Amino acid sequence: MAHQTLKYGLWLLVVTLAIAQMANAGDPNILSDFILPPNVTDVDGTFFTFTGFQALANSKNTTTFKVTKASMVEFPALNGQSVSYAALQYPVGSANPPHTHPRSAELLLVMVGSLEVGFVDTTNKLYTRTLYAGDMFVFPKGLVHYQYNTNAQDSIPTLAFSAFGSVNAGTVSLPATLFATGIDDTILATSFKTDVETVQKLKAGLAPKP
Template sequence: MSTNILNYSILLLVLFFAAPLAVVQSSDPDILSDFILPQGLGAVNVNGSFFTYTGMRTVVDSGEPQTFTVVKATMTEFPALNGQSVSYAVLQFPQDSINPPHTHPRSAELLFLVGGMLDVGFVDTENKLYTARLQPGDIFVFPKGLVHFQHNRGQGSAVAISAFGSASAGTVSVPGSVFTAGIDEGVLAKSFKTDVATIQKIKAGLAPKA
């Protein structure tokens, strides 16, 4: 009996110390310096330009895009964000365009609608759908890791700004991940209760245009 109690106590200790580690790994790690410099770049060579990102000028200077467009400022495009647990994106929606269902595994998304109208929504882990119709000035939060979408049903274009609590929130496209990642077509047909021919038509529709 005492051996079982000891083993049970050890198991509880392992779980106790493992749980915080799992939480830490699911978000951006804390840093022990003011900021992180790319390898080979010394602090003496850093000035304000390192902390400035000019990639959003294309949103301001160019005309309206013909298709749904995202301009991102993550640590990939803007290395100064590394370790800062923030990133940004500008979403441009021509009339009747969509941002297809997707998830951000490492962050919630806080969307601010600047212009136009958007229908937005997400599905929780109990398969309940939450939707809203946004007007300029409205803010909507998509909880971390949940499938969500945006659709411009309005008469004109729409522009939104999204903020993330991660320097690299990640994006997992539901249509892309399901139909273009190489999952066996027979598995997909059974999963969606259809036939392989239908799955092939869907995959062909998602293929990049030549």
């Protein structure tokens, strides 16, 4: 009886520690109001200001899908704050290919135009929705998702903003990760139940342009 009680207690402890670890899996807490870059001791309001989205106001001729990030790399004041943004522009017929963000959920707000969006959960169920200006959609952390502009009646690119609960959410693009990183052709052909020639065509299409 004592042995069973000890065994149950150890199991409960392991589960409790695992849950605590999951709860703390985001950006670490900081012990100061904010974090300054190395060798910087004095800043003013300019340090806490990001102007990288100003160019979007006159950017109506985008011909390919474009992401403008405001993560810790572009906006150092975000260091330690567990938040970041991205502005996304989608010309008609363009897509943000299937991808994941390993370190954060994504909250997307459509500002101009419309988007078809979707994500796939761990049971392989697909959730889709058509979003219009003013609509928001959340992509759960780590799940594969995409966005696609199908609005052929509007020549103005769709504009959306995404918020993340991390200064560096990370992006894993499935097409690029699978077909542009040197994974053996035979392995990919076997995995996708196709032939090596098809895999090589996919790799050629994703190769960087000269």
